[in-house]
Amino acid sequence: RKEVEQDPGPFNVPEGATVAFNCTYSNSASQSFFWYRQDCRKEPKLLMSVYSSGNEDGRFTAQLNRASQYISLLIRDSKLSDSATYLCVVQRLTGGGNKLTFGTGTQLKVEL
Amino acid sequence: DADVTQTPRNRITKTGKRIMLECSQTKGHDRMYWYRQDPGLGLRLIYYSFDVKDINKGEISDGYSVSRQAQAKFSLSLESAIPNQTALYFCATSVGASGGLGDTQYFGPGTRLTVL
Numbered sequence: 382r383k384e385v386e387q388d389p390g391p392f393n394v395p396e397g398a399t400v401a402f403n404c405t406y407s408n409s410a411s412q413s414f415f416w417y418r419q420d421c422r423k424e425p426k427l428l429m430s431v432y433s434s435g436n437e438d439g440r441f442t443a444q445l446n447r448a449s450q451y452i453s454l455l456i457r458d459s460k461l462s463d464s465a466t467y468l469c470v471v472q473r474l475t476g477g478g479n480k481l482t483f484g485t486g487t488q489l490k491v492e493l
Numbered sequence: 494d495a496d497v498t499q500t501p502r503n504r505i506t507k508t509g510k511r512i513m514l515e516c517s518q519t520k521g522h523d524r525m526y527w528y529r530q531d532p533g534l535g536l537r538l539i540y541y542s543f544d545v546k547d548i549n550k551g552e553i554s555d556g557y558s559v560s561r562q563a564q565a566k567f568s569l570s571l572e573s574a575i576p577n578q579t580a581l582y583f584c585a586t587s588v589g590a591s592g593g594l595g596d597t598q599y600f601g602p603g604t605r606l607t608v609l
Contacts, residue, residue: 424583478543
């Protein structure tokens with residue numbers, strides 16, 4: 382089983398729609414959680430961290446469920462510019478320091 | 494100007510050749526990383542360095558070596574390139590985790606390497 386799993390998509394949604402992505406992680410010792418955004422052929426960039434109480438940044442809401450070991454990202458009022466791949470990232474402490482594990486990403490296509 | 498730069502951006506080479514990918518950063522971060530990205534496999538860590546005198550293997554270091562020439566420079570070498578090293582390679586930096594905020598990675602633009 383992969384340490385971090387995501388539905389690869391693509392999710393094709395009309396502009397203005399609300400879309401949600403889930404990500405599951407297998408290691409209960411995971412401590413920190415993030416969503417990164419990666420545009421086609423570009424580098425990943427941090428979108429937002431995910432806090433235990435849930436957090437919101439404009440149209441984006443991230444939730445963490447430690448009991449079920451999943452993270453979610455909700456995008457409201459989708460824009461064409463939201464089209465990208467969204468990477469779920471999980472961090473845990475190991476003997477060698479912090480270890481980041483990246484999911485393979487969920488592709489979002491927002492259409493007119 | 495970009496904070497993390499990589500050279501070359503694209504490279505096509507032949508099996509058995511030695512290749513060096515270079516990374517430079519102006520962010521002043523101590524930590525630097527090399528990842529490769531393959532379709533369906535996500536980003537995987539090759540090597541990382543927490544300061545100039547510290548080099549550590551990641552999960553897929555076989556066939557690769559690195560050199561941390563200065564705080565701002567971290568190069569990745571493929572001693573004898575093989576076709577399954579064809580991938581998109583990213584360099585990244587981070588300031589290090591503090592206060593539970595996580596170790597945000599700042600990525601360079603990537604190097605697309607093709608080994609024939």
